[in-house]
Amino acid sequence: TNTGKYNDAIIYPESPSKLEDNEYTYSFVGWDHQDEVLTSNVTFKPIFDGVKKEYTYTFLDANGEVYHSGKGYYNSEIVYPNNHPVKQGTDKFSYEFTGWDNDDIVLTKDIIFTPSYNEVINKYTYKEDC
Numbered sequence: 001t002n003t004g005k006y007n008d009a010i011i012y013p014e015s016p017s018k019l020e021d022n023e024y025t026y027s028f029v030g031w032d033h034q035d036e037v038l039t040s041n042v043t044f045k046p047i048f049d050g051v052k053k054e055y056t057y058t059f060l061d062a063n064g065e066v067y068h069s070g071k072g073y074y075n076s077e078i079v080y081p082n083n084h085p086v087k088q089g090t091d092k093f094s095y096e097f098t099g100w101d102n103d104d105i106v107l108t109k110d111i112i113f114t115p116s117y118n119e120v121i122n123k124y125t126y127k128e129d130c
Contacts, residue, residue: 016046023074024050024109027087056108059100060114062087067115072107087117093119 002011018026026048033044052073059081061067068081080100087095095117102113 006038008038010035010038012044018046018048020053022053025029026050044087055109059085060112061085062095062117072126074108076104078105078107078111081113087112087114087115089122094122096120 001025004010012031015028017028021096029049029096031044032047035040036129054071056071057069057078059068062123067085070079072078084097084098086097089095098116098118100113102111102117104111
């Protein structure tokens with residue numbers, strides 16, 4: 001807040017900043033008035049330009065490698081892969097995919113999805129050949 005006399009030059013303050021939120025980052029564009037001299041009481045309001053934030057979603061495979069990924073803006077839909085990653089079995093076990101560790105459907109932050117598996121003991125058949 002400043003005061004001045006009629007026709008005094010208006011001295012604008014430094015450019016203000018606005019904290020980013022989950023959806024936007026902001027940059028100062030200017031003031032809502034462009035007066036150069038004081039002719040009455042006036043309140044100046046800053047004008048900000050909001051730039052939508054982009055986020056990344058990543059689906060990992062059983063080895064922690066990227067299986068599927070994408071990008072989108074805040075509140076955009078996450079596109080799940082059409083199929084799921086397979087976990088390599090061993091002689092003793094096979095693995096059944098049970099889903100992802102997260103069920104988010106829209107982007108609100110960067111997010112990583114990790115697959116979950118049930119461990120199944122392999123069964124073998126043997127027979128005697130006489």
